[in-house]
Amino acid sequence: MKITEENFIQEMKSGNEKSLDYVIDNYAWIIKTVLKNHLHYIPNYYEDCMNDCLLAIWENIDSYSPEISAFKNWVGGIAKYKAIDYKRKYLKEMKNKNIEDEIIPVEDKSLEKIISKEISEETEEMLNLLSPEDKNIFKKLYIEEFNMDEVSDKTGLTKSVIYNRISRGRNKIKNLFNLKGGKDSEKV
Numbered sequence: 001m002k003i004t005e006e007n008f009i010q011e012m013k014s015g016n017e018k019s020l021d022y023v024i025d026n027y028a029w030i031i032k033t034v035l036k037n038h039l040h041y042i043p044n045y046y047e048d049c050m051n052d053c054l055l056a057i058w059e060n061i062d063s064y065s066p067e068i069s070a071f072k073n074w075v076g077g078i079a080k081y082k083a084i085d086y087k088r089k090y091l092k093e094m095k096n097k098n099i100e101d102e103i104i105p106v107e108d109k110s111l112e113k114i115i116s117k118e119i120s121e122e123t124e125e126m127l128n129l130l131s132p133e134d135k136n137i138f139k140k141l142y143i144e145e146f147n148m149d150e151v152s153d154k155t156g157l158t159k160s161v162i163y164n165r166i167s168r169g170r171n172k173i174k175n176l177f178n179l180k181g182g183k184d185s186e187k188v
Contacts, residue, residue, distance in 0.1 A: 038083035
């Protein structure tokens with residue numbers, strides 16, 4: 001069966017590996033553009049991140065919904081989130097080098113500051129999509145790294161309410177940020 005624009009998503013859902021080739025041929029430019037934008041300071045992560053993006057598309061195709069966004073926007077969202085993950089990975093590696101008292105060149109330290117700033121700005125942009133209460137919960141859990149019991153104690157909310165807010169917040173971020181990211185993808 002020939003893979004086309006009309007059937008490649010269904011073929012991916014059916015496990016046809018040729019559909020992934022179609023995605024690479026027709027949509028890899030989106031991933032490359034997003035990764036070059038976000039990983040230009042750390043190009044040695046580029047290829048691994050590209051592979052992770054393609055794997056994420058393959059493994060998560062069932063979660064793609066054409067009613068929510070165009071496929072190219074969904075692909076761009078995956079690439080952006082993966083790039084953020086790779087920036088975090090880089091920072092974690094740099095912190096481990098600092099802990100081991102290795103000598104880190106000055107340019108690596110300034111690069112670490114630039115990437116930290118980018119991650120902070122991107123994280124803040126995503127969190128601004130949430131209500132102040134939900135933003136507070138996300139910050140406590142994911143930035144300040146409190147456990148669920150501590151967040152429950154600090155907010156006065158039950159764990160089930162917190163889990164519900166996290167779930168709704170993640171969906172809101174994914175949907176709104178993906179749609180917003182879609183505008184950027186169309187400019188590219």
